[in-house]
Amino acid sequence: MKDETIICRCEDVTWGEIRQALEKGYTTLNEIKRITRAGMGRCQGKTCQSILLREIAKYCNKKIEEVDVTTFRPPTKPVKLGTLAGDNDD
Amino acid sequence: MIKKADIVIIGGGIQGCSIAYNLAKKGAKNIVILEKNTCASGSSGRCGAGIRQQFGTKMNCILARESMKIFETLSEELDYDIELNQAGYLILAYTEKEINQFKKNVVLEQSLGIEAKMVTPEEAKEIVPPLNLEGIIGGTFCPTDGNVNPLYTTFGYAEAAQRLGVKYYPFTEVTEIETEDKRILSVITNKGKILTPIVVNAAGGYSGPVGKMAGVDIPVYSQRHQILITEPIDPLWKPMLMSFSENYYFQQLPDGGVLGGYGDPEHEIIGDNVGSSWQFSRTMAKKMVKLVPILKEVHMVRQWAGLYNMSPDAQPILGEHPQLKGFYMSVGFSGHGFMLAPVTGRLIAELILDGKTSIPIDKLDIGRFKRGELICEPSVV
Known part of the structure; x- marks a missing residue:
């Protein structure tokens, strides 16, 4: 994979940034999320998390199921503040 | 080891x-x-990422002022960009009692070299154009407060x-x-x-x-405090908006997302539970939409919680x-x-x-x- 390949489309995080974090010793998905913002954007990691898990597993010589995922946080998909606040014009 | x-x-x-x-x-x-x-x-x-110097006791003002001095050069000192954003804190007042307390705070803060000042509702609106002034009778503003990436x-x-x-x-x-x-x-x-x-x-x-x-x-003891964040949007305003009596703090961060929370010491869970509740996001959304009505069109993308470690x-x-x-x-x-x-x-x-x-x-x-x-x-x- 090229360094300039985009891994997280919401936050514009490239493979180069992920690779640098891994090489610094940050080999958990949580740490990589906190350091690079991968998975913090609008889709909340629905796109990039599976790629990140695969690459962490490869880097650490682990099976993909041995890599911990991050906490799933509400909401499942983005919700307008106006809807949450009770404005049902949506 | x-x-x-x-x-x-x-x-x-x-x-x-x-x-x-x-x-x-x-x-x-x-x-x-x-x-x-x-x-x-x-x-x-x-945490909520905010860093402020506006406090009501001399000791807290001095500690916060000195902490801010360190934050101002911390990216260079640590060789790590901490994204310091001195966009100010606008603390809003809803009662005369609050105004009186804020006047005392500002005298104290200014005597300690902190740049806080009283503002009228009109001045608050100049600082934060999309602000709905309903119920607001004044406030304080310190331009050197702000946020960093925690x-x-x-x-x-x-x-x-x-x-x-x-x-x-x-x-x-x-x-x-x-x-x-x-x-x-x-x-x-x-x-x-x-x-x-x-x-x-x-x-x-x-x-x-x-x-x-x-x-x-x-x-x-530890108590849960919750926060939500929205999708990134174009810059709408800069400072942290905060109220003690109406109980909220929220701010648009440099990347465009709006992050906010409030305290609920009477109802929030005591202990180490950091799960999320829908009551929080509903209440917080109401507070945000009331104060900055344009936010009703903005999507919340995530909520989370952390622990306040409370002393007496x-x-x-x-x-x-x-x-x-x-x-x-x-x-x-x-x-x-x-x-x-x-x-x-x-x-x-x-x-x-x-x-x-x-x-x-x-x-x-x-x-x-x-x-x-x-x-x-x-x-x-």
């Missing part, structure tokens, strides 16, 4: 990392940080400390603290035992249980325990630990190595509760 250390710090969040960095910077060796999860996995990485700040301290020789052990949980003749002997973890004469309790939301391991009763007077407990030599505490920050960490980390390091501090923190000792000398800060959310 290392078998012997000069100083063991329990907790690898902002307090622990700032203390370790400052100790190492002053020349201390053989410093170990023990973190049961990973760096910034606790409340440091879950994750980058914690990682920055952790990496800088490690470059100075500090050993950082993630996934290392302390299970026991051995003492003898009112002195610290060793710390036992899930990965082995470390002999040490000095332990620093910087365990944030878990500082009470860590105290118990050493046989020390620290009068703190909502002030930190700093210093060595009087009945246990070598047991230092940097706990009970009650929601202000992140913003104070640069200065308190430096002061705890001074206390451990020199036995005295450049800013007096003796009033923040654990003995104040027995003496009945609680410190009452009027300006907290």
Whole structure:
């Protein structure tokens, strides 16, 4: 994979940034999320998390199921503040 | 794992990392940080990112002012961009009582060199154009308050400390603290035992249980506080919006997302639960949409929670325990630990190595509760 390949489309995080974090010793998905913002954007990691898990597993010589995922946080998909606040014009 | 250390710090969040960095910077060796999860996995990485100097007691103003001075050059010092954004704090008043308190605060703040001033509702609207002024009768504004990226700040301290020789052990949980003749002997973890004469309790939301391991009763408890963040949007306004009586704080961060929370001490869960509740996001959305109506079209993308480590007077407990030599505490920050960490980390390091501090923190000792000398800060959310 090229360094300039985009891994997280919401936050514009490239493979180069992920690779640098891994090489610094940050080999958990949580740490990589906190350091690079991968998975913090609008889709909340629905796109990039599976790629990140695969690459962490490869880097650490682990099976993909041995890599911990991050906490799933509400909401499942983005919700307008106006809807949450009770404005049902949506 | 290392078998012997000069100083063991329990907790690898902002307090622990700032203390370790400052100790190492002053020349201390053989410093170990023990973190049961990973760096910034606790409340440091879950905080609201705001840093302010507007407080109602002289001591808090001085500590916050000195912390801000450190934040201003911290990216260079740590060689890690912490994304300092001095966009100000606009604290809004809804009652005459609040205005009177704010007037006192501003006199105090200005006497200490903090640039806060009173503002009228019209001036507030100039600072934050999309603001709905309903119910607002005034406020205070300090342009040098702001926010930083709390994750980058914690990682920055952790990496800088490690470059100075500090050993950082993630996934290392302390299970026991051995003492003898009112002195610290060793710390036992899930990965082995470390002999040490000095332990620093910087365990944030878990500082009470860590105290118990050493046989020390620290009068703190932990309570959940929740936050939500929206999708990034075009810049709408700059400063943090905050109210003590209406109970909210929220701000647009440099990347465009709007982040906010409120305190709910009567209903929120006591303990270490950091799950999320739908009641929070509903209530917070109502507060945000009322104050900045244009936000009703903006999507919330995530919510999370962290722990406030509460002390009886909502002030930190700093210093060595009087009945246990070598047991230092940097706990009970009650929601202000992140913003104070640069200065308190430096002061705890001074206390451990020199036995005295450049800013007096003796009033923040654990003995104040027995003496009945609680410190009452009027300006907290």
